[in-house]
Amino acid sequence: MGHSHKHHKHHKDLGGRNLLISIILNIGITVAQVIGGLLSGSLALLSDALHNFTDVISLIISFTATRLVKTKASLKRTFGLKRAEILAAFINASTLIVIAGLLVIEAIERFKNPQQIESTTVIWLSMIAILGNGLSVLLLKNNAQDNMNMKSAYLHLLTDMMASVAVLVGGLLMKFYRIWWIDSALTLAIAIYLIMMGWNLLKNSFKVLMLFTPEATSVKAIVNDIQTIEGVKNVHHVHIWQLNEDEIHLEAHIDFNTDILLSEFEEILNEIEELVYHNHDINHINIQPEFGKCDVKDVIVQD
Known part of the structure; x- marks a missing residue:
């Protein structure tokens, strides 16, 4: 069986320092918002604090994953821990959806029993949260472009920054127009947005974990x-999966027209490698050569 791979893609430095800064910022924001939410009675502020707390957890998970992914392969872990970041993305997306569900329940309850809120506290704390989360978003933006793990952390921070903007708007409306129900309405809107963003990331990370074809x-x-x-007669028994953000693997059986030499197979293997890399972005291939073998020739075969 021939195996070949290309290393044209390199695992990028995922900015561990930026993640640590973001973690510290969000811990501070969370503590301030919890205190402010309890003092002001604002559900939107408390929900934003809860989301900020999930941000802290998600950032810690992402930071841990960026360290684990560098673990070298061994006899017991032949792939190392390359999938740590995909697992982190799946966990973070799941927490987004769970938290959003809890916010929907709380918002509905508050709609039934609206309460007067100390809007000045809400306004000041939401402004602090916007600044803190805005800085975190800028720190992680570049690494979020092509890495699912960093994107999950980035989305947590981006949605929380947007939530803080919504809370600020709500605080202003409550202060100047005394529209108390806006607090619950904004909480509900934040929750719906979180579900939308979280579901998309959850779905994508699940597909990678389940070895779906990209x-x-x-x-x-x-x-x-x-x-x-x-020289190639037939390609069958094909498996294609994404190991992580950088690696797409192809495994297949290839039937040859003649009983070729091993040296000839190596030349064809190199040709296949170049073809699938440049045309289909596949950088790891594992080919089983066959000649006159009586097996199933279907492209997809259930193992």
């Missing part, structure tokens, strides 16, 4: 491309 990858196109190579 959405941008066409199995049929890959098979057709390989079968254009001279």
Whole structure:
């Protein structure tokens, strides 16, 4: 069996220092908002504090994952811990949805029993939260572009910054127009947005963990491309999966027209490697060569 891979993609420095700064900022924001929410009676402020607390947890998980992913492969962990970041993204997305569900319940209860709120405290604390979360968002923005783990942490912070903006608007409306129900309405809006963002990330990380074929990858196109190579008779028993943000793996059986030499197979293997990397962004391949073998020739075979 031939195995080959390309290292054209490199695991980026995920900014551990920026994550630590964000963790410290959010701990401070959370403590301030809890105290302010209890003093003012604002559910929106308390819900924002709760979300900030989940931000702290998510950032710690993300930071831990960036350290674990560098663990070297061993006899017991042949892939190392390369999937730590995907697992972190899945956990963080799950917490977003759970917290959002709790906020919906609290908002509905507060709609039934609206309460007068000390709006001045809400306004000042929401402004502090906007500044703190805004700085954290800027620190993590670049690394969130192409890394699911960092994106999960980034989304926690971005949605919380938006939530703080909503809380600020609500505080101003309560202060100048005495619209008390706006606190519950904003809490509900924040929760719905969290569910939308969290579900998309949860779905994507789940697909990677379950070894689904990446959405941008066409199995049929890959098979057709390989079968254009001279000497290749059939491509079957194909598996394609995404190990982490940097690696997409292809495993397949290839039937050859003739009983080729091992040296000839190595040349064809290199050709396949170049083809699937440049055309389909696959950087790890594992090929089982066959000649005249009586097995199932379907592209997808249930193991």
